[in-house]
Amino acid sequence: MASGAGIAWLLFADQSVSLLPFLRRDVTWQAVQQRGVWRVGLDPSFPPFELLDATGAPVGYDVALAQALAETWGVRAEIVAVGFDSLPDTLKAGRIDSIVSAYPYDERLTQDFLFSTPYFDAGLRIAVPVSSTIRTLSELTGQRVGVEWGSVGDMVGRRLQREGAEINLSPFETPDELIAALLEDRSLDAIFIDNVSLRQAQAAGQPLAAIDAPLESIPYVIVMPRRAAELQNRVETSLQLLKTRGDLANLENQWFGHQANKEGAQ
Numbered sequence: 001m002a003s004g005a006g007i008a009w010l011l012f013a014d015q016s017v018s019l020l021p022f023l024r025r026d027v028t029w030q031a032v033q034q035r036g037v038w039r040v041g042l043d044p045s046f047p048p049f050e051l052l053d054a055t056g057a058p059v060g061y062d063v064a065l066a067q068a069l070a071e072t073w074g075v076r077a078e079i080v081a082v083g084f085d086s087l088p089d090t091l092k093a094g095r096i097d098s099i100v101s102a103y104p105y106d107e108r109l110t111q112d113f114l115f116s117t118p119y120f121d122a123g124l125r126i127a128v129p130v131s132s133t134i135r136t137l138s139e140l141t142g143q144r145v146g147v148e149w150g151s152v153g154d155m156v157g158r159r160l161q162r163e164g165a166e167i168n169l170s171p172f173e174t175p176d177e178l179i180a181a182l183l184e185d186r187s188l189d190a191i192f193i194d195n196v197s198l199r200q201a202q203a204a205g206q207p208l209a210a211i212d213a214p215l216e217s218i219p220y221v222i223v224m225p226r227r228a229a230e231l232q233n234r235v236e237t238s239l240q241l242l243k244t245r246g247d248l249a250n251l252e253n254q255w256f257g258h259q260a261n262k263e264g265a266q
Contacts (some may be wrong), residue, residue, distance in 0.1 A: 026230035028097050036075050040066040041091060042101035043084040048200070048255040049102040049220075061255040065119065066100045068247055072238040088113070091223060097231070099223035109223075114232045116239060118219030119248060124152050125198050125210045128190045129183055136212050137165075143189035144168045146178045153192030156215050179206060194218070203257025 032038050042062055044050045050060040058079045070077035082090045087099045092112065102122070105115055128134050134143070147153040149171040157169045170188060172178040175197040182188045183206060192215065202208055222239075224231050242248050 026228050028225050028228040029230040029234065032073070032075055032097055032231065037078045038066070038070045038073070038075050039078050039080055039095075039097045040100045041080045041082040041087050041096035042066075042099070043087065044081055045084075046102050061120075061251055062100045062102060064251050064254070065242075065248075066098075068242055068251070069235065069238045072241060073234060088223070091225060094225075097224070097228075098235070102220050103223055105219045105221045112226055114224045114226060114228060116222035116224075116232065116235045118221055119239060120220045120252070121214060121217055122194055122196045122220060123214040123218040124156055124192055124216040125195050125214055126190055126212050127182070127193050127198055127208045127210055130207045130209045132189070132209070134190060134211065137215070140190055141166045142168075144170055144187065146170050146172055146181050146188040146191040148175055148178055148193070149173055152194065152216055152218075157192055175201075179208070183207065199252075199256040 042050045042058065044052050044058045044060070046060075048060055049062045050058060053059045058081060063077075063079055066077040066079065080090075080096050082096070082101075084101065087096075087101060087103065088109065090096050091099055102120075104122070105118065126137060126140075134140065145157060145167045147157045147169055154169070154171060157167065160167060161169065170181070172181060175193060178191050178193060179201055182191050190211075195210075195214070195218075198208060198210060222235055224235065239248075242251075
């Protein structure tokens with residue numbers, strides 16, 4: 001005959017099995033469906049991804065992306081303004097359902113959150129004038145390369161030098177000075193610049209071309225609660241749909257403007 005402890009364990013085991021579907025259920029996705037609202041947290045201080053318009057309403061690439069994703073699910077995106085550093089804690093506290101705020105993938109956060117695949121890469125690019133014949137990093141041997149002082153481009157340039165690349169680095173205070181030195185002063189042969197600044201310059205009509213592969217990848221992703229597996233699947237499916245339909249490219253063109261010139265070899 002089973003002991004009292006054994007009976008108690010069997011009862012607990014049976015209850016645990018019956019509770020498994022509940023424990024695995026994505027309560028975040030269920031709440032989105034019940035409310036008809038997907039609560040998206042972002043910091044509206046990083047144009048063109050997120051900013052406030054003249055009326056104080058949040059607009060930008062990420063706002064439009066969130067709205068497009070929500071539309072595929074038949075719900076409405078509600079934008080919640082949150083300071084960037086507070087976004088993870090706000091999500092963990094359940095006050096928002098997701099973060100869509102030019103948020104870089106961070107492997108250290110995988111214990112607490114789920115991530116989408118990247119929807120934009122803000123990483124480091126090599127840019128040259130469109131008239132340049134330079135098309136690869138190896139062709140910069142002996143050339144002058146501009147970097148923004150203290151930036152990722154500066155750090156990567158110094159690392160390349162330590163690894164034996166024969167490039168001459170010239171530091172500048174701002175991306176605008178960097179671009180001017182390349183296009184107006186003609187004192188540089190190429191620049192290392194983040195893809196956000198590059199795309200903004202191209203949208204403004206600057207004759208710049210990105211060449212070769214990115215030197216450093218900084219993927220922007222959508223962040224979700226750790227147990228929101230269904231929401232993650234929905235986000236992923238809809239991101240692929242928007243990409244296939246050309247909607248992601250249209251959003252980038254809308255908020256950055258069409259690239260003034262074709263990029264070089266990727």
